[in-house]
Amino acid sequence: MIAETVCSAVSAAGLGIAAVTAYRRRFLAAARIAAYSLVPVGLAMTGIVGWLADTALSPTAWAGFGLLGAAWLLFATTRAVERRRGGTRKERKETTRTAERGAMAPAASAPSLGPAARTSGRPAAKPAASGSEDDFSDIEAILKKHGI
Incomplete structure (x- = not known):
């Protein structure tokens, strides 16, 4: 009233x-x-x-709101931890397996220059600069460190 x-x-x-x-x-x-x-x-x-x-x-209603808040907090916390770790446990396991098996075929990373280039088995001539190899090795090390 x-x-x-x-x-x-x-x-x-x-x-x-x-x-x-x-x-x-x-x-x-x-x-x-x-x-x-x-x-x-x-x-x-x-x-x-x-x-x-x-x-x-109603004290029962307030207890229910408290439980809903606790559930939301648990969902948010687990999601934040999952994002920080890089996905769910299943997703991380699958990416590890894929990396171990080799995600791509060996010839898939070579540029597609036509049928004659693929049959040679050798990549095209490499640049003569020795500093570029060091740069790429650093990049490869960083990518391997992050699992890419």
Whole structure:
């Protein structure tokens, strides 16, 4: 009963503010304020306010909200740990197996230059710069370190 009275008072105050706003020739804002002020009365008339009042004063309901919060916290924590580790245990196991077997065929990494280039079995001439080999070995070491 008290909740419905409070909702009615809030709505009456909101409609008064909307009337003052409309008097100042700000009709769009007044209409928006009137819409917001009608919401509490509508909620009281549908019975939601009574249900919320009963729920807010119920220790069982608060315990349920606490359990829902704990469940959400567990979900969020496990998801964060899973992301930090790099996927689920099953996904990590599959990527390890794939890396051990060799994910690609040996010829798959060679550029496709046509049938004549594939039959030679040798890659094209390598650049003469010796510093580029060091650069690529560093990159390979970093990629192997990260499991790529």
